Structures are given as structure tokens and as C-alpha cells.
Amino acid sequence: MNAVSGTLDRRKAVRTLLAERGDCLVVTGLGSPTYDVFDAGDHDGNFYLWGAMGGAAMTALGLALAQPARPVVAVTGDGEQIMGSGALMTVAMAAPGNLTIVVLDNGHYGETGMQTSHSGLGVRLAALARASGFADVVELTDEASLVSFRPRIREVSGGPRFAAVGIASGHVERALPPRDGVFLKQRFRRHLGFQVA
Numbered sequence: 168m169n170a171v172s173g174t175l176d177r178r179k180a181v182r183t184l185l186a187e188r189g190d191c192l193v194v195t196g197l198g199s200p201t202y203d204v205f206d207a208g209d210h211d212g213n214f215y216l217w218g219a220m221g222g223a224a225m226t227a228l229g230l231a232l233a234q235p236a237r238p239v240v241a242v243t244g245d246g247e248q249i250m251g252s253g254a255l256m257t258v259a260m261a262a263p264g265n266l267t268i269v270v271l272d273n274g275h276y277g278e279t280g281m282q283t284s285h286s287g288l289g290v291r292l293a294a295l296a297r298a299s300g301f302a303d304v305v306e307l308t309d310e311a312s313l314v315s316f317r318p319r320i321r322e323v324s325g326g327p328r329f330a331a332v333g334i335a336s337g338h339v340e341r342a343l344p345p346r347d348g349v350f351l352k353q354r355f356r357r358h359l360g361f362q363v364a
Contacts, residue, residue, distance in 0.1 A: 173272060173273055173308065173332070173333025173334045173335055173336075174308070174333065174334075174335050175307075175308070175309070175310075175313075175332060175333060175334045175335060176334070176335060177199065177203050177271055177273070177334040177335070177339060178203055178206050178207070178339060179310075180203075180271070180307075180313055180332050180334055181200075181203040181204060181206070181207045181242065181271070182206070182207040182208075183310065183313045183314060183317065184242075184269065184313055184316070184317055184320065184332075185204065185207045185208070185240075185320075186207075186317065187317060187318070187321070188210075188212075188240075188320070188321070189238070189321045190212070190237055190238065190321075191212065191237070191238045191239070191240050191320060191321060192212045192214070192230055192234065192237050192238070192239045192240070192359075193210070193212060193213045193214070193239075193240045193241075193242060194214045194216060194223050194226050194227040194230060194239070194240070194241045194242070195213065195214070195215050195216055195223065195241075195242050195243070196216060196222075196223035196241070196242065196243025196244055196247040196248075197216060197217075197218060197219060197220045197223075197243075197244070197247050198244065199244060199271070199339070200223075200242045200243050200244050200247075200271055201215045201216070201217070201344060202339070202341050202342045202343065202344075203242070203271065203339075203342075204242050204344075205342050205343070205344035206342035209344060211354050211355065211357065211358035212355070212358050213344070213355075214226070214230075214351065214355050215344050215345070215351055217346055217348065220247055220250060221247055221250040221251035221254070222251070223241045223242070223243040223247060223248075223251075224241050224243065224248065224251055224254040224255065224258055224268050225251065225254045225257065225258075226241070227239050227240070227241035227266060227268070228254070228257065228258050228261060228263065228266060231263035231265050231266035231326075231327075232261065232263055234265075234359065235263065235264075235265055235323065236265075236323060237265060237323070238265050238267070238320060238321045238322060238323055239263075239265055239266050239267070240266075240267045240268075240269060240320050241266070241267070241268045241269065242269045242271065243268070243269070243270055243271070244270065244271050244272070244273075245270055245271070245272040245273065245284050245292060245331075246284050248268075248270045248292060249284060249290070249292070252295060255268070255295060255296050255299040255301070255329070256299045256300065258299075258301075258327050259296075259299045259300030259301050259327060260300060261327075262300075262326075262327060263326060263327055264322070264323060264324040264325055264326045264327070265322070265323040265324070265326055266326045266327040266328070267319065267320045267326060267327065267328040267329075267330065268296070268327065268328070268329045268330070269320075269330045269332060270292055270329070270330070270331050270332065271332050271334050272292060272331050272332060272333055272334065273333075273334045273335065273336040291331075292329075292331045293305070293306045293329065293331045296329035296331075297329075301327055301328070301329045303319075303325060303326060303327070303328040303329065304328075304329045304330075304331075305328075305329070305330050305331070306330075306331045306333065307330055307331065307332045307333065308333045313332070316330055
């Protein structure tokens with residue numbers, strides 16, 4: 168197995184993927200993926216999961232099943248997806264056509280001190296997704312592959328999709344979105360057309 172050695176700038180990669188997001192609903196994983204998505208542009212259709220380690224893929228699955236006419240994207244990190252690796256099997260078996268899981272993979276546990284993660288030691292998350300039953304699996308390693316993949320996150324059929332994005336492990340300043348859980352929940356519900364008291 169080859170260890171991950173991504174070179175993409177994480178912020179630029181996320182901005183590229185979400186540049187033409189349309190009506191995508193975006194669920195973010197713990198820590199840096201949340202900062203990256205916020206930095207790409209705050210949006211009422213962003214649901215930031217503060218502190219819900221391992222929950223991004225499953226939250227996105229529930230949302231995708233509840234909103235089958237909307238594209239749903241989970242943006243998370245390799246550490247969180249490794250922790251929630253069983254979620255990949257559940258997502259694949261539920262087979263929502265409108266769901267895309269994007270894993271920003273730098274081979275490190277960024278929120279706990281940059282220890283080497285399993286992917287940094289050679290576990291291929293794309294291979295794990297494929298073995299779990301994802302039919303549409305890609306590894307994105309350069310700007311051209313990001314741009315080529317970008318339209319697929321807006322699709323509501325043909326999923327679930329899985330994209331491992333090879334990012335560099337350098338330090339990036341935090342870009343902090345709102346942290347008020349009630350505000351975020353109500354904003355998101357309003358965006359979905361639900362009445363909020």
C-alpha cells in the first residue's frame with residue numbers, strides 16, 4: 168500500500184468543488200472541512216457539524232434520503248471518515264442517487280495534533296468505498312480532476328458517489344462559521360422550506 172501524499176491546497180480544492188454548487192445541500196465534518204466549506208462561501212444550505220466526529224456521512228445520508236430531489240454533499244476529512252468507516256457500507260447499501268461523500272485526505276488527524284492517520288500509513292479510502300459498494304469512486308489529485316468531477320456533485324441520480332481528494336498537510340488558518348447550533352438548524356430548515364418558529 169502507498170501512503171497518501173496529496174499536494175492540493177485544501178481551501179482552493181473545496182472552493183473549486185463548490186464553485187457551481189447550485190442547490191446542493193452541504194454537510195461538513197469536524198474541524199478543518201467545516202472551515203474549508205465556510206471559507207468557500209457561507210450558505211444557508213450548509214450544515215456545519217460542530218464536534219460530531221464521525222457523523223458527517225450518516226447525517227448526509229439521512230438528509231439525502233429525506234430530500235431525494237436535492238443533491239447532498241458531505242465534505243469531511245480522512246480522520247473522521249476512518250472513524251466512521253462503517254458508514255460507507257450503510258451509505259452504499261441505502262444507495263441514495265443524490266449523495267456524494269467528499270473526503271479531504273491529507274493522511275493526518277488534523278484536529279488532534281497531526282498524527283499520521285491510517286490513510287497516511289497506506290489505507291486507500293477510495294478502495295474501502297469501492298469495497299463497501301460505491302459504484303462511482305474517484306481519487307482527485309489535481310485541479311483538472313476537481314473541475315471534471317464538480318458537475319457530478321449536483322446530480323440526483325447515479326450515486327452514491329465517493330471522492331477522495333489528496334490535499335497537502337500544511338497549516339491553514341481557521342475560518343470559523345457560526346457556532347450556534349440552534350441558529351444553524353433553523354437557518355437550514357428555513358432553507359429547506361420548513362416553517363421555523
